[in-house]
Structures are given as C-alpha cells and as structure tokens.
Amino acid sequence: MTAVHLGMPAFPSFPEAAEAATTDAQLRRNLRNATHTIRDKRARAVAELSDWAGLRAAAAAIKNRTLRHLDHYLLQLEEAVTKAGGRVHWAIDAADANRIVAELVKATGETHVVKVKSMATQEIGLNEALAAEGITAYETDLAELIVQLGDDRPSHILVPAIHRNRSEIREIFVRAMGRWGRAAPDGLTDRPADLAEAARLHLREKFLSAKVAVSGANFMVAETGTLVVVESEGNGRMCLTLPETLISVVGIEKIVPTWQDLEVYLQLLPRSSTAERMNPYTSTWTGTAEGDGPREFHLVLLDNGRTGALADQVGRQALRCIRCSACLNVCPVYERAGGHAYGSAYPGPIGAILTPQLRGITSALDASLPYASSLCGACYEVCPVAIDIPEVLVHLRERVAETGKGHPAERTAMRAARWVLEDPARLARAQRLATRARRFRPRHLPGPAAAWTDTREVPRIPEESFRDWWRRTQGGGPRAGGGPAGKGGR
Amino acid sequence: MRVALFITCVNDTLYPRTGQATVALLRRLGVDVEFPAQQTCCGQMHYNTGYRRQAEPLVRGFAEAFAGYDAIVAPSGSCAAMVRDVHPRIAGRSMGRVPRDRVAEVVPKVYELSEFLVDVLRVTDVGAYFPHRVTYHPTCHSLRLLRVGDRPLRLLRAVRGLDLVELEGADECCGFGGAFAVKNPAVSAAMCSDKVRHAADTGAEVLCAADNSCLMHIGGTLERQRAGVRTLHLAEILASTQDDPHGSGWADGERSPA
Known part of the structure; x- marks a missing residue:
C-alpha cells in the first residue's frame, strides 16, 4: 500500500508540538479570542432552531445509509456527471490524484491555476505537487491566501489563518503580495476593510486571467451529478464560473443521494461552522453547460485511505464529517495546542480521529493523536452529524496499544493495575502498602510521573482506605433510622 | 430498597x-x-x-x-x-x-x-450547613455524559450558610482526562491554569465538584500555586451540619486535604 499523504510535514509527536504552542503567548491569545467568539456565536445560532436534534439525527442517518451503499452511489454519481458533460477520474491515493490533476492542467497548456478553498487538495498536498510540475496554484480564499503568502500552513479547517491576527496579516501582505502578483497598496493599515480591499485587488487580477480552476466540494448529489461548494466570500464562485476548465478533487464520502438529503446539511453546516443562518454563497454545478461557466469539467474522486476507514465499524463514523469545524472551536486542547500540532490538514478533535485512520498509525505522531484529548466530550456535543469523537478516540487508542506503538512500560503497568484491581483482597493489600509510605510525599516524582508533579502536588495518602475503615467500623456512626437526624426519604 | x-x-x-x-x-x-x-x-x-x-x-x-x-x-x-x-x-x-x-x-x-x-430520594434540601463561599465545577462526565444538569447546584443552593458563586467557563474541562494529564502535560497544565484562575477570581474559598479525580488535578494545581482556594467533594459539603460542621462525627482521621 502506498503511504497516504495528508499534506503536512510531520512533527515528532503531538505532545512535543503542543508544548511549544502553549508557550507562544501571541498564538494563545489569537486562538482564545477566535475560538471563543465563534463558539458563542454558534451556540446562539443553533439555539434558534427547535428541530436541531432532529436535523442532527437525520444528518447522521443519511450519511450512514449513504456510506453503507457507497459503491452504488459512486457509480450513480459517475454516470450522472458523465451524462452532464463532465469526466470522472478515480484516484486511489494522494500521488494518484496529484498526477491526474497535473496531467489535466498540462493538457490545457496553462502554468497557472486558481484555487477554491478545499480540504481535499490540502490533504493531498496538491499545491506542492503542481509546483514540482512547474504549475503555480493561487489560493483565492482570503485565509488560504494569507497562509500561502506567509509561507505558512493552515491551522484550522474553516479559518486556516486563525492563528494570525490582523497586524500579522498586514505584515504578510506588505511583505509577500508583490512576489505573487499585485503588491499591497502603499500605507496599508491593519483595518479589516483595508486588508480585505488589498486582497480583493490582488485576487481580481488572478480571477480575470485564470484559464483553469481547481476546487473541492462540500457535497456531491448522486441523483443529478451535481457538485456543491459552500463558502462565504464569493471568491470560490469566481473560480467556479470564470475559467474555461474546472477540476474538482473530492473525497468519495462527500456524496448525498438526493437534493432532499442535501437540504438537511445546508441547514446544519452554516450554523455549525460560521454561525450563519444561511450560507452566503452556495454554488452548484452539474457537468458543463453551453455558453455558461467552464467548458470542461473534471471530477477526481479521491479515496486516500477512506475505504480503509469505512471498513472499521467504530471508526467509520468519522467519514460522516462535513468539515464544519465546530469541534475545533469548542475543543480546549485545540484552543491551547493550535492546529499545527496535529501535523495534518485535519487538526482538532476530528483530525485526531481522521488522520490516524486515513494515514494509518505508522508514525509516532499518528500514534500520539488519539491521546490528544481529555475526552471531555464537548466535540461530540456540538457535532452536527453526531460523530462520537471520544468513542473513536478510545477505539484508536486501543489500536495504538495493540499494535505495539504504545509504550511497553505502560502496557506492563496496566496489566499490573488490572491484576491488583481484579481482586478486592489484593487491592486492600496494595492500599495498606501505600498507607505505610504516606509520610513520604514527594514534590517531584521521577520518570513519566514527573509530568504530574511538574505543575501539581500529589494527593496525600490517607491513614486508612475506605474499605478498611468500613470493615473496622461498619460504616461508622449510627445506622440509618437509628439516629435522631434520620429523615424518611424512601 | x-x-x-x-x-x-x-x-x-x-x-x-x-x-x-x-x-x-x-x-x-x-x-x-x-x-x-x-x-x-x-x-x-x-x-x-x-x-x-x-x-x-x-x-x-x-x-x-x-x-x-x-x-x-x-x-x-x-x-x-x-x-x-x-x-x-x-x-x-x-x-x-x-x-x-x-x-x-x-x-x-x-x-x-x-x-x-x-x-x-426526591430531596434538594438535605439539611446541610456550610458557612463558606463556594464555587462549583460541573466536571465533563457529569455534565455531558450523565447530564446531571443543575442537580448539584440545587443541592448546594439549599445548604444553609453557603454562598454559591458562579465559576466563569465552568463547563470547560479542567484538563485532567486521566492519562491525558500525563501524556499531554503541557496542554493539561494550560487548561488547569485557566480553571484555577477562574476559581480564584470568584473569591471563593472552596471549589466543589462531584468527582475527586478532577479535584485531585485542580486541587494539586491550586496547592502548588498556593492559591488559597481548596477543593472539596460535594458529598462532604452536603454531609456537614450545624451540629457537626467539621464532620468529626462521621469522618475518620485527619481533615480533608486542602
């Protein structure tokens, strides 16, 4: 099997990358502000709908059914897209998809493409692959543009430049815009309106000259072969309508069977992602149309590990994800570690369950991702398609522990703990042993336990365990009903 | 029963x-x-x-x-x-x-x-007495898995002498998460740092929760920081009465650690 690419250089492991992030005061402040703002807005937008729970259940059910019959819907989609004048390409992995896209671009004779914000092309590292073939890809989503100009990496699914504030963005524009095209206006300030105007001028030049566009898609409607892109800026629509050739790279799990199914997600997605009641720019297209929009349309259907994830009975629910990023915005770990620590195009809680499944648990980084959560459950609570992220995290931890990627000392300790806890007599003996050492209360513990005492005191060991106290006193004082304070409650 | x-x-x-x-x-x-x-x-x-x-x-x-x-x-x-x-x-x-x-x-x-x-038992007033300023941390599994809702708060509000103050960001995880605290110590500590800051900001002397594992983490951090806030399990507050405010009638050994 070829290695699955997720478009990111690897860090040694999540804890190491996250530790560095926790000391970056600017990053901490940027992320705290941004995530808390979106989080609160989302909560208000969702509270407006009385049938949210029903929508959420429907969204999960539709995706489950679709995934169960994915083979059927993919063929239906291929047929419909072909009939509407598009061409369908099947890509088994990132290298395959990159090769197909590069060949399609080369066939047009162009060396520049404009891009609609897309997770799938981040996942496969398309921009880098095209660059290696002498093709420059211009990101046109404002946040992706900031990331590209800053020679940076996205750190959030919806807001890729969430780790940047406006003064940092101004610096990036002033420094880099000229190298990529139209330079930033003289005397650019960090007022959001001025920054947006600078981006508008810079991008307009690209939209008007591009002959080829590359996009992803939020949904694909199998019954008609229609693709759907949901965005807020209108820049995506420029790319989807102006160029002559459109190439869309889409994960095979993005299918919904019918337009009626789509309606459910178009209600859930904007409220979950940007806290909007209705999405500002929802573009749909079906193949090609004479005299309107691109004359050539290619759909690259991307597997890249998805079939493997689908085979996992617990893990497959991650394929329901509609990339809203609500789980990132509520995650206390993401808020403090930042998106880059996850070493993947997919950060946050969804990334922690998606990346190891798509990529396989082959590196120390992948093996550390399922543990990048306190299992607080905030992600599951906000997920619009009810992915039980904590359940999948624990399931993947099991895989890490079983495949020998876990720590051997940990395995031994777990076995020993089980042996003690299996038997009340053994537990009691262990407790008495601990009690004997109770006067020794170290401020710093050695080995892995140092991770605890670096910032916390260890608990005091009591003189006697509860079970020994009960055995000695039968639960202490007077029995129920015997004391004057006894109140009837039963 | x-x-x-x-x-x-x-x-x-x-x-x-x-x-x-x-x-x-x-x-x-x-x-x-x-x-x-x-x-x-x-x-x-x-x-x-x-x-x-x-x-x-x-x-x-x-x-x-x-x-x-x-x-x-x-x-x-x-x-x-x-x-x-x-x-x-x-x-x-x-x-x-x-x-x-x-x-x-x-x-x-x-x-x-x-x-x-x-x-x-259908009681909210358990006859308790606890003359202290207390803030309550709901803990993730009570909040999101069991959905205990405001039950602990109703119990605390009925305690005589208790001054209950709201904890900012109460529904956010304290960063314990079992193995998480050891496998991701930096993020865990960063999370707890916010939790203990919010607790100290309330002016409460006691941070109460219904889970001692979370309290071990929060309390261990508070103690290390000499923050002047102690942690206490909900049961210990509810067991305290006017006649026996320190639990000498039911507790064995020394007082609960701060």
Whole structure:
C-alpha cells in the first residue's frame, strides 16, 4: 500500500508540538479570542432552531445509509456527471490524484491555476505537487491566501489563518503580495476593510486571467451529478464560473443521494461552522453547460485511505464529517495546542480521529493523536452529524496499544493495575502498602510521573482506605433510622 | 430498597473522607447504605487508555459485586458515566467474556450521588450547613455524559450558610482526562491554569465538584500555586451540619486535604 499523504510535514509527536504552542503567548491569545467568539456565536445560532436534534439525527442517518451503499452511489454519481458533460477520474491515493490533476492542467497548456478553498487538495498536498510540475496554484480564499503568502500552513479547517491576527496579516501582505502578483497598496493599515480591499485587488487580477480552476466540494448529489461548494466570500464562485476548465478533487464520502438529503446539511453546516443562518454563497454545478461557466469539467474522486476507514465499524463514523469545524472551536486542547500540532490538514478533535485512520498509525505522531484529548466530550456535543469523537478516540487508542506503538512500560503497568484491581483482597493489600509510605510525599516524582508533579502536588495518602475503615467500623456512626437526624426519604 | 455504595477505587484509596461523608449523608436521609466488599474499580483507566481487554474482568467484577441491589450510588460522575455509558459496550464486544445480561441488569441501577438524592430520594434540601463561599465545577462526565444538569447546584443552593458563586467557563474541562494529564502535560497544565484562575477570581474559598479525580488535578494545581482556594467533594459539603460542621462525627482521621 502506498503511504497516504495528508499534506503536512510531520512533527515528532503531538505532545512535543503542543508544548511549544502553549508557550507562544501571541498564538494563545489569537486562538482564545477566535475560538471563543465563534463558539458563542454558534451556540446562539443553533439555539434558534427547535428541530436541531432532529436535523442532527437525520444528518447522521443519511450519511450512514449513504456510506453503507457507497459503491452504488459512486457509480450513480459517475454516470450522472458523465451524462452532464463532465469526466470522472478515480484516484486511489494522494500521488494518484496529484498526477491526474497535473496531467489535466498540462493538457490545457496553462502554468497557472486558481484555487477554491478545499480540504481535499490540502490533504493531498496538491499545491506542492503542481509546483514540482512547474504549475503555480493561487489560493483565492482570503485565509488560504494569507497562509500561502506567509509561507505558512493552515491551522484550522474553516479559518486556516486563525492563528494570525490582523497586524500579522498586514505584515504578510506588505511583505509577500508583490512576489505573487499585485503588491499591497502603499500605507496599508491593519483595518479589516483595508486588508480585505488589498486582497480583493490582488485576487481580481488572478480571477480575470485564470484559464483553469481547481476546487473541492462540500457535497456531491448522486441523483443529478451535481457538485456543491459552500463558502462565504464569493471568491470560490469566481473560480467556479470564470475559467474555461474546472477540476474538482473530492473525497468519495462527500456524496448525498438526493437534493432532499442535501437540504438537511445546508441547514446544519452554516450554523455549525460560521454561525450563519444561511450560507452566503452556495454554488452548484452539474457537468458543463453551453455558453455558461467552464467548458470542461473534471471530477477526481479521491479515496486516500477512506475505504480503509469505512471498513472499521467504530471508526467509520468519522467519514460522516462535513468539515464544519465546530469541534475545533469548542475543543480546549485545540484552543491551547493550535492546529499545527496535529501535523495534518485535519487538526482538532476530528483530525485526531481522521488522520490516524486515513494515514494509518505508522508514525509516532499518528500514534500520539488519539491521546490528544481529555475526552471531555464537548466535540461530540456540538457535532452536527453526531460523530462520537471520544468513542473513536478510545477505539484508536486501543489500536495504538495493540499494535505495539504504545509504550511497553505502560502496557506492563496496566496489566499490573488490572491484576491488583481484579481482586478486592489484593487491592486492600496494595492500599495498606501505600498507607505505610504516606509520610513520604514527594514534590517531584521521577520518570513519566514527573509530568504530574511538574505543575501539581500529589494527593496525600490517607491513614486508612475506605474499605478498611468500613470493615473496622461498619460504616461508622449510627445506622440509618437509628439516629435522631434520620429523615424518611424512601 | 437495598442501596449499595460504589465508592470507586480513587475515593477508596485516596479520598475515604468522601465515602464517609456519603455514608453519613445517606444515613441521615434514612438510607441504610451497604458497602459490597467485592467491589474494586469500574475499569475506566484501562478502557480510556486503550486497554479494553484489561478492563473486561473489572466490568464483569462490577456486575457481580452489585448484583441484586435496587440502587447503586457513586460519589463520582466519571465512574458512574463509565458504568452507564461504557460497560454495556464492553460487554457487547467481549465475545461472551463479560455476560451482557448481568451488565444490562446492574447498569440502570447506577446513580451519581446528586442524581440519587434528587431523582430517587426526591430531596434538594438535605439539611446541610456550610458557612463558606463556594464555587462549583460541573466536571465533563457529569455534565455531558450523565447530564446531571443543575442537580448539584440545587443541592448546594439549599445548604444553609453557603454562598454559591458562579465559576466563569465552568463547563470547560479542567484538563485532567486521566492519562491525558500525563501524556499531554503541557496542554493539561494550560487548561488547569485557566480553571484555577477562574476559581480564584470568584473569591471563593472552596471549589466543589462531584468527582475527586478532577479535584485531585485542580486541587494539586491550586496547592502548588498556593492559591488559597481548596477543593472539596460535594458529598462532604452536603454531609456537614450545624451540629457537626467539621464532620468529626462521621469522618475518620485527619481533615480533608486542602
């Protein structure tokens, strides 16, 4: 099997990358502000709908059914897209998809493409692959543009430049815009309106000259072969309508069977992602149309590990994800570690369950991702398609522990703990042993336990365990009903 | 009604005072609570760290130890949630190593302490007295898995002398998460840093929760920082009365650690 690419250089492991992030005061402040703002807005937008729970259940059910019959819907989609004048390409992995896209671009004779914000092309590292073939890809989503100009990496699914504030963005524009095209206006300030105007001028030049566009898609409607892109800026629509050739790279799990199914997600997605009641720019297209929009349309259907994830009975629910990023915005770990620590195009809680499944648990980084959560459950609570992220995290931890990627000392300790806890007599003996050492209360513990005492005191060991106290006193004082304070409650 | 106390291994070993308070409180309310001595641990540490097979004997042991009781009361939201949420799943995937029917029988009888008081005994005023300023941290598993809602707050509001103050960002995780605190110490500490700052900002002298594992983490940080806020389990507040404000009648040994 070829290695699955997720478009990111690897860090040694999540804890190491996250530790560095926790000391970056600017990053901490940027992320705290941004995530808390979106989080609160989302909560208000969702509270407006009385049938949210029903929508959420429907969204999960539709995706489950679709995934169960994915083979059927993919063929239906291929047929419909072909009939509407598009061409369908099947890509088994990132290298395959990159090769197909590069060949399609080369066939047009162009060396520049404009891009609609897309997770799938981040996942496969398309921009880098095209660059290696002498093709420059211009990101046109404002946040992706900031990331590209800053020679940076996205750190959030919806807001890729969430780790940047406006003064940092101004610096990036002033420094880099000229190298990529139209330079930033003289005397650019960090007022959001001025920054947006600078981006508008810079991008307009690209939209008007591009002959080829590359996009992803939020949904694909199998019954008609229609693709759907949901965005807020209108820049995506420029790319989807102006160029002559459109190439869309889409994960095979993005299918919904019918337009009626789509309606459910178009209600859930904007409220979950940007806290909007209705999405500002929802573009749909079906193949090609004479005299309107691109004359050539290619759909690259991307597997890249998805079939493997689908085979996992617990893990497959991650394929329901509609990339809203609500789980990132509520995650206390993401808020403090930042998106880059996850070493993947997919950060946050969804990334922690998606990346190891798509990529396989082959590196120390992948093996550390399922543990990048306190299992607080905030992600599951906000997920619009009810992915039980904590359940999948624990399931993947099991895989890490079983495949020998876990720590051997940990395995031994777990076995020993089980042996003690299996038997009340053994537990009691262990407790008495601990009690004997109770006067020794170290401020710093050695080995892995140092991770605890670096910032916390260890608990005091009591003189006697509860079970020994009960055995000695039968639960202490007077029995129920015997004391004057006894109140009837039963 | 036969009522069993599920003490949990953390309380049993490190926080017996919480167990003693639970017993005193339940007896005061007329419940003749028993302690099935066969009980040990719910297996949460094993399961959550990725050792589901190691948790299986503990799940089986739980079902055996508590068979036949009408209600099983746990002074821990996290362990109650483990039993209710996960034990049936472990049994279901155990290929018969953990009997599903026995687990299914015992699971619906499990109550977190505030659920038992409010839903089963139908009391919110337990006759407690605690003349201190207190803030309450809801803990993730009570909040999102058990959905205990405002039950603990209703109990605290009915305590005489208690000045309950709201904790900012209360529903955010403290950063304990079992193995998480050791595997991701930096992020865990960063999360707790915000939690203890919010706690100190309330001006409360006591941060209360219904889970000693979270309190071990928060309390350990507060103590290291000399923050002047102590942690206390909900049961210990509810067990305190005007006649016995320090629990000398029911607690054994020294006072609960700050």
